[in-house]
Amino acid sequence: xxxxxxxxxxxxxxxxxxxxxxxxxxxxxxxxxxxxxxxxxxxxxxxxxxxxxxxxxxxxxxxxxxxxxxxxxxxxxxxxxxxxxxxxxxxxxxxxxxxxxxxxxxxxxxxxxxxxxxxxxxxxxxxxxxxxxxxxxxxxxxxxxxxxxxxxxxxxxxxxxxxxxxxxxxxxxxxxxxxxxxxxxxxxxxxxxxxxxxxxxxxxxxxxxxxxxxxxxxxxxxxxxxxxxxxxxxxxxxxxxxxxxxxxxxxxxxxxxxxxxxxxxxxxxxxxxxxxxxxxxxxxxxxxxxxxxxxxxxxxxxxxxxxxxxxxxxxxxxxxxxxxxxxxxxxxxxxxxxxxxxxxxxxxxxxxxxxxxxxxxxxxxxxxxxxxxxxxxxxxxxxxxxxxxxxxxxxxxxxxx
Numbered sequence: 297x298x299x300x301x302x303x304x305x306x307x308x309x310x311x312x313x314x315x316x317x318x319x320x321x322x323x324x325x326x327x328x329x330x331x332x333x334x335x336x337x338x339x340x341x342x343x344x345x346x347x348x349x350x351x352x353x354x355x356x357x358x359x360x361x362x363x364x365x366x367x368x369x370x371x372x373x374x375x376x377x378x379x380x381x382x383x384x385x386x387x388x389x390x391x392x393x394x395x396x397x398x399x400x401x402x403x404x405x406x407x408x409x410x411x412x413x414x415x416x417x418x419x420x421x422x423x424x425x426x427x428x429x430x431x432x433x434x435x436x437x438x439x440x441x442x443x444x445x446x447x448x449x450x451x452x453x454x455x456x457x458x459x460x461x462x463x464x465x466x467x468x469x470x471x472x473x474x475x476x477x478x479x480x481x482x483x484x485x486x487x488x489x490x491x492x493x494x495x496x497x498x499x500x501x502x503x504x505x506x507x508x509x510x511x512x513x514x515x516x517x518x519x520x521x522x523x524x525x526x527x528x529x530x531x532x533x534x535x536x537x538x539x540x541x542x543x544x545x546x547x548x549x550x551x552x553x554x555x556x557x558x559x560x561x562x563x564x565x566x567x568x569x570x571x572x573x574x575x576x577x578x579x580x581x582x583x584x585x586x587x588x589x590x591x592x593x594x595x596x597x598x599x600x601x602x603x604x605x606x607x608x609x610x611x612x613x614x615x616x617x618x619x620x621x622x623x624x625x626x627x628x629x630x631x632x633x634x635x636x637x638x639x640x641x642x643x644x645x646x647x648x649x650x651x652x653x654x655x656x657x658x659x660x661x662x663x664x665x666x667x668x669x670x671x672x673x674x675x676x677x678x679x680x681x682x683x684x685x686x687x688x689x690x691x692x693x694x695x696x697x
Contacts (some may be wrong), residue, residue, distance in 0.1 A: 321386070325456040328384040328435040332459075335380070336430025339373060339423030346370075347420065364407050367416030372418035374467050376679045383462045385456055392469045415469075424464040429462075513541045561600050565590050570621055573604045577619070578611040579636065585623040591630055592683035598660060599623065599632055602653055602678050606634045609650075614638025614674065625682055632678040638670035653678070 350363025371392075381387040392415045410416070433455050440448040520534035560571035567585035574581035590596060603621055610619050616638030623632050643666065644651045654664040663679035 324384045325452040326437055326441070326448070328380070328459065329433040329452060329455055331380070331384075331424065332430035333434035334430075335377075336423075336426040336428075339377075340427035341422045341533075342366075342369070342373065343423040360407060360411065366409040367410055367413055367420070370419040370423070371413075374415065375425060377419075377422070377463065378467055381459070385460055385463070387460050387463050388464060389468045418466045422462065425462075425554075429458075433459075437543040457565060513538050516541065561596065562593075566596050566599060566623060567601050570603055570623065573600070573607060574621060576609045579614070579616050579619045581610075582618075582620040582623070583608065583623075587623065587625055590685050591625075591680075592685055595630060595660070595680050595683055598656060598662070599630060599678070599680060602657065603632060603634060605653055606676055609642070610634075610636045610638065612674075613642075616672075617675075628682045630680040630682045632680070634676045634678075635673060637673045639670075640668045640674050641670050642666055642668035642674050642676070 336548040346363065346366030346369070350366055351361055353362060375391065378387075378389050378391070381389065390415070424646075436451060436455065437448070439461030440451050444451065516534050516538040520531045520538065523531040523534065566587065567583070570583050570585060574583050580609075591599070603623075607619070607621070610616055614636050616636035619634070619636040621634050623630070624629070642650065642655060650664075650666065657664045657678055657680065661681050664678075665677040666674075667676070
C-alpha cells in the first residue's frame with residue numbers, strides 16, 4: 297500500500313459531462329438554477345445596501361464599523377452558498393481560514409483587519425454578480441421545463457458548470473497561500489503534541505529509571521555508612537553493590553541522552569549516527585549515505601529519529617533477514633529509503649508508530665510513503681526539505697576553524 301500526505305487543489309476537479317436523462321443529479325441542478333434568482337436577489341440587496349451605507353457614512357463615526365460588520369456578514373453568506381453548492385452541485389470547497397486579528401491591536405486593529413479581509417470582499421463581488429446570473433438561469437431553466445425539456449439536462453449541466461466555476465473562483469480559500477496557512481496551523485498542533493509527548497516520555501524514563509536507581513544508591517550508601525565501623529565486610533559488600541548501581545544508572549542516563557539527541561549525530565553527522573543506530577539493530581543493515589554537506593540540525597535530527605524508529609520496527613515486527621538504509625540529496629530535498637525483506641504488511645494504522653512518523657515529517661513539509669505488500673518486501677521512503685546548516689547549528693562545544 298502507498299500512503300502520501302498530499303492533497304489535490306480544489307480546482308482540479310473535472311467538470312461533469314452532460315447526460316440525456318432526468319436523474320437525481322439533473323433535478324438537483326435544476327433546483328439550484330431555479331433557486332439562483334431568490335438567492336441572488338437577497339445577496340444583491342445585502343451587498344448593495346451594506347456597501348452603499350458603509351461608503352456613504354464613512355464621513356461619520358459609524359461608516360467604517362458598519363462596513364466591517366457587513367463584511368463579516370458576507371462571510372456567513374459565503375458559507376451558506378458553499379453549503380448549497382455542496383448539497384446540490386457536489387462541489388467540494390474548503391472553508392476559508394478564520395479572519396486573523398493582530399494581537400494587541402485593539403478596536404482599530406480589528407477594524408482594519410476586517411476591512412481588508414479578502415474573503416469578505418470576494419463574497420460581496422459574488423453576491424453582486426449573482427443577480428443578473430440568477431435572472432438568466434431562472435428564465436432559461438423555466439422556459440426549458442416548458443418547451444425545451446428534451447434538451448434541458450444538457451442546458452442545466454452547462455449552466456451549473458458555470459456556477460461551479462464561480463463558486464470555486466470566488467468562494468474558495470483566497471489562494472494557495474490561504475490553504476498553506478491552514479496546513480501550517482494543523483502542523484503546528486502536531487509539533488506541539490509531539491514535543492509534549494517527548495517531554496512526558498523523558499520525564500517517565502527519568503522517574504522510573506535513573507531516578508529510582510539513584511534513590512536506591514543513596515539508601516545503600518547510607519546503610520553502608522552505618523555498618524562501616526561495626527561490620528566493615530558487610531559495608532564493603534554494600535559499597536560494591538552501590539558501585540554496580542552507579543554503572544547501571546550511568547548507562548540508563550547515556551541511553552536517555554542518546555534518545556534525546558545522540559552525541560555522535562552532533563559531532564560526526566548523519567552518516568556516522570545512522571551507522572551507529574544500525575549496529576544496534578538485530579538485523580544486518582547496510583547504510584549508504586551520499587550527502588555533499590550536513591543539513592540543518594533540525595532536519596538532521598528528524599532524519600535520524602525517523603531511521604531509528606524504522607529500524608526498531610524492523611527488529612521487532614518484520615522478521616527480516618536483511619535491511620538497508622539509503623540517504624541522499626536530490627535538489628532541495630533530503631531523501632531516506634529504508635528497505636527490508638521481511639513479511640511486509642506495514643501500514644499507518646498498524647500500531648507501530650508509522651502514523652507518528654508521518655505526522656512528524658508532515659509538520660516540516662515532508663513526505664512519508666509506505667510500500668509494504670503482504671509477504672514483503674517493505675520499502676519506506678521519507679522525504680524532507682533540505683535546509684543548509686547555519687552558524688546556529690554549530691555545537692556549543694565545537695572549536696572554530
